[in-house]
Amino acid sequence: MNLKGLSRRTFLKTAGILAIASFGGPLKLLASEKRRLVAFPEKKQLILLTSRPPNLETPLHYFKELITPEDVLFVRWHVYPVPTSVDLNLWRLRVGGNTEKEILLSMEDIKKLEKVTYTAVIQCSGNGRSFFEPRVPGGQWGNGAMGNCTWGGVRLRDVLNLAGIKPGSVEVTFDGLDSVVMPSVPDYIKSLPIDKALEDDVILAYEINGKPLPVLNGFPLRLIVPGWYATYWVKSLTEIKVIDKAYEGFWMKPAYRIPDNPCGCVPPGTSPKKTVPINRMTTRSLILEPEEGTVIKTGRYTRISGIAFSGGYSIRDVIVSVDGGRTWHQAELGKDFGRYSWIQWSYVWRPEKPGVYAIMAKATNSIGESQPFESLWNPSGYLWNKIEKIEITVK
Amino acid sequence: MKIIGLSMLFLTFVTVAVAEEIKLSAFPEIKTELKAGEGIEKVRTQCNTCHSLDYITMQPPFSKEQWVAIVNKMRRVFGAPVSDNDAEIIIRYLATNYGK
Numbered sequence: 443m444n445l446k447g448l449s450r451r452t453f454l455k456t457a458g459i460l461a462i463a464s465f466g467g468p469l470k471l472l473a474s475e476k477r478r479l480v481a482f483p484e485k486k487q488l489i490l491l492t493s494r495p496p497n498l499e500t501p502l503h504y505f506k507e508l509i510t511p512e513d514v515l516f517v518r519w520h521v522y523p524v525p526t527s528v529d530l531n532l533w534r535l536r537v538g539g540n541t542e543k544e545i546l547l548s549m550e551d552i553k554k555l556e557k558v559t560y561t562a563v564i565q566c567s568g569n570g571r572s573f574f575e576p577r578v579p580g581g582q583w584g585n586g587a588m589g590n591c592t593w594g595g596v597r598l599r600d601v602l603n604l605a606g607i608k609p610g611s612v613e614v615t616f617d618g619l620d621s622v623v624m625p626s627v628p629d630y631i632k633s634l635p636i637d638k639a640l641e642d643d644v645i646l647a648y649e650i651n652g653k654p655l656p657v658l659n660g661f662p663l664r665l666i667v668p669g670w671y672a673t674y675w676v677k678s679l680t681e682i683k684v685i686d687k688a689y690e691g692f693w694m695k696p697a698y699r700i701p702d703n704p705c706g707c708v709p710p711g712t713s714p715k716k717t718v719p720i721n722r723m724t725t726r727s728l729i730l731e732p733e734e735g736t737v738i739k740t741g742r743y744t745r746i747s748g749i750a751f752s753g754g755y756s757i758r759d760v761i762v763s764v765d766g767g768r769t770w771h772q773a774e775l776g777k778d779f780g781r782y783s784w785i786q787w788s789y790v791w792r793p794e795k796p797g798v799y800a801i802m803a804k805a806t807n808s809i810g811e812s813q814p815f816e817s818l819w820n821p822s823g824y825l826w827n828k829i830e831k832i833e834i835t836v837k
Numbered sequence: 838m839k840i841i842g843l844s845m846l847f848l849t850f851v852t853v854a855v856a857e858e859i860k861l862s863a864f865p866e867i868k869t870e871l872k873a874g875e876g877i878e879k880v881r882t883q884c885n886t887c888h889s890l891d892y893i894t895m896q897p898p899f900s901k902e903q904w905v906a907i908v909n910k911m912r913r914v915f916g917a918p919v920s921d922n923d924a925e926i927i928i929r930y931l932a933t934n935y936g937k
Binding site for chain 2: 446480482484491492494495497522529579581582587588624625626627628657658661676692
């Protein structure tokens with residue numbers, strides 16, 4: 443009896459891992475949307491969304507680790523060609539615009555500035571887009587367009603001060619090594635308001651998890667705007683420009699904008715009247731164990747666990763439900779790695795009766811921001827943070 | 838254990854050695870099969886200029902109006918040099934084979 447039960451559980455566990463490997467977790471994908479795994483240079487096998495430019499998603503099981511290894515971190519490029527080689531002897535960062543002088547910095551120059559290191563969640567604006575209903579066009583990400591990494595670099599402010607910011611500066615723009623296949627395609631350039639650009643924690647990172655950045659994640663230097671969506675985290679930087687008016691290139695307007703209201707949402711299928719550039723991340727939690735469809739035994743202690751994070755404010759608490767949201771229990775929080783990092787949570791549960799159980803998790807951050815029970819819709823498929831519900835069976 | 842230790846040492850060495858100049862090996866060759874249908878050749882040649890064809894197969898089924906909007910965005914925003922005539926063929930192919 444015991445042996446039989448064990449091998450059955452082992453089989454189910456293995457089947458669960460295979461399902462992740464093929465589909466990236468409990469995505470409700472249509473048959474035509476099956477994903478495959480591919481290994482790009484410097485990366486392990488990731489879930490392929492597109493190959494040119496490369497867009498690759500992290501299989502969910504890697505999120506069971508507090509720090510996401512850089513060789514499995516998701517990859518997201520907008521235009522093609524993307525950089526495939528960089529010679530630091532030739533690479534320079536140009537800093538200019540509305541500044542006292544224009545400067546060219548080598549990596550050696552940059553590394554002379556004070557080093558700043560912290561752990562922060564990086565998340566694509568469109569993470570979770572494939573869960574929107576009605577479905578919306580764009581990269582059909584599941585939950586794998588995110589990661590939690592330790593970034594090391596220098597303050598953007600310190601770099602800007604080397605050039606000397608002139609009065610009347612409004613924004614700062616960022617351009618990288620990726621280029622375009624024909625001149626009509628808009629180059630990927632993003633901007634930050636000057637006040638945001640001068641904040642303490644906005645850095646230019648030359649390290650991820652203590653190592654140089656993989657080329658596909660922005661070697662040799664990328665902008666880090668912790669708490670904000672990764673659309674601003676411009677990769678393989680070449681030029682930073684201070685400007686005296688708002689930048690309105692394609693990737694700031696009309697791309698990457700959300701409805702201008704507190705929820706960033708509109709009735710499904712409609713268009714917002716007014717939009718603003720997407721900015722801070724919404725609060726999210728993710729259930730990593732058990733996996734959808736798991737079968738457990740009555741009376742067996744079962745660990746429900748996952749991660750939670752928010753746009754730059756620590757997670758205050760995570761509550762867990764095993765009865766589809768009727769009753770809630772406080773989850774235990776793991777070690778706090780700072781307000782930009784995700785935090786691990788867990789709740790131990792002992793199911794007493796057989797049946798199908800709907801497990802849910804809801805995170806709240808230190809300023810009271812939480813997650814909705816119903817999805818909030820917007821036409822670009824941004825800000826996904828609906829409370830997850832997974833079903834498991836107790837026998 | 839010994840083997841793991843050795844391979845880690847090797848990886849460290851490579852990272853240090855190439856720190857100044859990094860050149861990636863070739864990206865994996867990925868072929869995307871489109872559904873057979875009228876107009877497939879136009880889609881293969883025109884759409885493929887700026888992006889791989891998995892940009893199409895990745896999408897959920899869309900209505901004809903949605904495909905019209907997507908193709909128009911490619912032409913008007915990204916400046917894809919696709920003639921009116923070809924755009925019509927491409928839209929018909931997408932709405933027929935990747936429609937809802």
